[in-house]
Amino acid sequence: MAGVAAEALALLQRGDSASAQALVEAACARGDGDALAMRALWRVEGRLVPRDLIAARADLAAANTIGAARILAGFLAAGTGGKRDWAGALAMLDDWASRDPVAAQQRALIAAMAIDTKGDPIALPTVKPLSDSLMILALPGLLTAPECDLLAALSDRRLRPALIFHEGQKRFVADPIRDSDAAGFPIVSEWPAIHAINRRLAAVSGTTVEQGETLQVLRYRPGQQYRPHLDAVPGLTNQRSLTLLVYLNDDYQGGETHFTRLPLTHRGRKGDGLLFANTLPDGRPDPMSEHAGLPVQAGLKLIASRWIRQRPPESPDGFGQHEAMA
Numbered sequence: 001m002a003g004v005a006a007e008a009l010a011l012l013q014r015g016d017s018a019s020a021q022a023l024v025e026a027a028c029a030r031g032d033g034d035a036l037a038m039r040a041l042w043r044v045e046g047r048l049v050p051r052d053l054i055a056a057r058a059d060l061a062a063a064n065t066i067g068a069a070r071i072l073a074g075f076l077a078a079g080t081g082g083k084r085d086w087a088g089a090l091a092m093l094d095d096w097a098s099r100d101p102v103a104a105q106q107r108a109l110i111a112a113m114a115i116d117t118k119g120d121p122i123a124l125p126t127v128k129p130l131s132d133s134l135m136i137l138a139l140p141g142l143l144t145a146p147e148c149d150l151l152a153a154l155s156d157r158r159l160r161p162a163l164i165f166h167e168g169q170k171r172f173v174a175d176p177i178r179d180s181d182a183a184g185f186p187i188v189s190e191w192p193a194i195h196a197i198n199r200r201l202a203a204v205s206g207t208t209v210e211q212g213e214t215l216q217v218l219r220y221r222p223g224q225q226y227r228p229h230l231d232a233v234p235g236l237t238n239q240r241s242l243t244l245l246v247y248l249n250d251d252y253q254g255g256e257t258h259f260t261r262l263p264l265t266h267r268g269r270k271g272d273g274l275l276f277a278n279t280l281p282d283g284r285p286d287p288m289s290e291h292a293g294l295p296v297q298a299g300l301k302l303i304a305s306r307w308i309r310q311r312p313p314e315s316p317d318g319f320g321q322h323e324a325m326a
């Protein structure tokens with residue numbers, strides 16, 4: 001990053017957000033691409049300036065930089081800040097493929113997907129029930145190996161110690177239960193290939209893509225684990241009714257997903273999904289769904305995780321967990 005954006009960041013780091021903003025506004029007025037991209041991110045984040053996804057999308061379109069184009073293609077794919085335009089998202093990837101290797105990679109992955117003209121899957125894996133007492137389904141071959149590799153590559157740079165959103169403090173805090181590293185794919189990172197994957201996760205779980213929380217990738221090093229927990233949160237009115245995990249690799253030891261109250265310890269092969277219910281029919285957390293990611297013994301475990309709510313969010317801010325700008 002150079003020029004105005006770097007200067008603005010330096011000002012922000014010194015706590016001078018007024019000067020940073022003035023600098024960026026002036027550069028935006030001159031049509032500076034990096035400044036427009038930066039203002040777009042501010043508008044998504046909604047801290048320095050009010051959250052405004054429509055204006056953010058306009059800034060991204062005007063910026064015309066690789067970074068902005070990646071985000072804009074995702075906005076078109078998902079319908080963020082305006083109409084959903086899957087064909088437009090693909091056209092953008094085609095347009096940028098010669099200048100942006102990530103666009104080229106996404107285009108190739110999407111070309112290999114069995115999807116319709118809206119980006120929805122036309123074929124889904126056969127489902128295999130794993131338990132009589134709780135809805136737990138194995139979904140072999142939910143993602144292809146190159147899709148797993150893309151998620152791994154895109155999250156790699158951003159993986160950091162897992163945080164959870166503290167409702168009381170309205171901020172992210174260190175997670176006492178899981179010591180893996182995590183990277184989310186919030187709306188600024190939900191690029192077309194990721195969005196198409198999210199649509200597949202929605203279809204296979206019988207939900208809409210809007211019901212899914214931010215897709216996360218978790219990475220466990222040897223010794224790291226996700227201690228026994230429920231994914232449902234007591235008191236949530238729009239509960240996390242389902243969890244969909246996808247094993248992104250299989251060259252590690254240990255690290256099985258273990259259901260503590262069932263005789264079930266499961267490990268998928270690379271690309272396999274695991275879908276399970278977290279709630280009782282009345283929506284309260286189901287104690288039988290308690291599960292853990294057992295400690296990894298050797299190697300690195302990578303897993304994608306999507307918590308799925310009973311309903312789409314009521315507010316345009318999503319599920320209230322503001323996108324970390326990672």
Ligand SMILES: O=C(O)CCC(=O)C(=O)O
Nearest residue numbers: 226256257292293303305
């Ligand atoms: O890593 C695992 O096997 C479990 C992950 C998990 O429980 C979750 O993401 O909610």
Ligand SMILES: [Fe+2]
Nearest residue numbers: 230231243291
């Ligand atoms: Fe979990």
